Amino acid sequence: MFCPECGTENPDSARFCGNCRHQLSGMTGGSVGSQDNAVVEVGSEKKTVSDGMKYGILAGSLIIPFIGLIMGIIYLAQGESEEKKDVGKLWLYGSIGIIVFYMIISGDF
Template sequence: MVCPRCGNANPEVAQFCGKCGTALSSRPQPADPPVPKSGVSSEMKVGMIIASIVIPVVGVIMGIVYMNSPDPDRKAAGRTWLLIGVVAFVIYCILSGALNNLMQGNT
């Protein structure tokens, strides 16, 4: 029987691994279910960047939500979205003020 921990070959009747001491079972253990990939998909990243530029509030809200995640990939994506949302909002404010000044000058 092969030890699941260290891979050492042990006699079939052994209850413990002779190398590392791990308990051996005569029944094969079920395989661990696949661990879902954490993080953020690349499609989600691109979509949120576009949404953050078009609607800055979306970037700010999603950035705050994702920055509170313990997953480092989600935190990084959240920082990016938050930054893009804030920058887009500032640019929109500047453009709005400039457009307002142009309109006031024409009347």
Template sequence: MFCPQCGKENESGARFCGHCGATIGDAAQVSRTTPEPAAEPLRIVSPGAAGGVVSPGLKWGVLALSVLMPAVGLIMGLYYWIKAESPDKVATGKTWFFGALFIGVVYSLLSSAQY
């Protein structure tokens, strides 16, 4: 049984719409008069199309950060590891260095994987 107000389907014998609360009435009187709105059409975007999904500035920005962040971690990690004044800074330097190294290796492996 369909609601005459919103067009949503309800259980047979329902007196009120479960979606909008409108009175449904007898099953014999109710018929679906309004069609459901058509679904929005699918948009197919080819990867090389002009005006693609991602702007060129965003592409270059993400690429720069992807390269820059592990490099900063490696440089700062080595600096703190070698020139640290306290054991805490040495531990922090090692963490930054090996963390950036791990991220760089994982990123390289993932970017070179064939799909």
């Protein structure tokens, strides 16, 4: 079944689109087992930000803090999902903390 909202192909037993979460009208009944499978199918999301990228940018911010600052602002501004916004906050706050730390140890603060 294709989603009328975004055109993504979904299982026939799905009640909601796996891409845009639009309610699919094709689910009119069926057995309990097929409804449970639909819920599991909808709930499984592809991870949008890998752990390697998340911690790699944070580690790179230790050397060049402006990497985390810029990436944090970009992910907060363009965050399509809550996970991207959370990662953007991590990078932004982490890089600000690193900048303040460097200022304190250099005596400029």
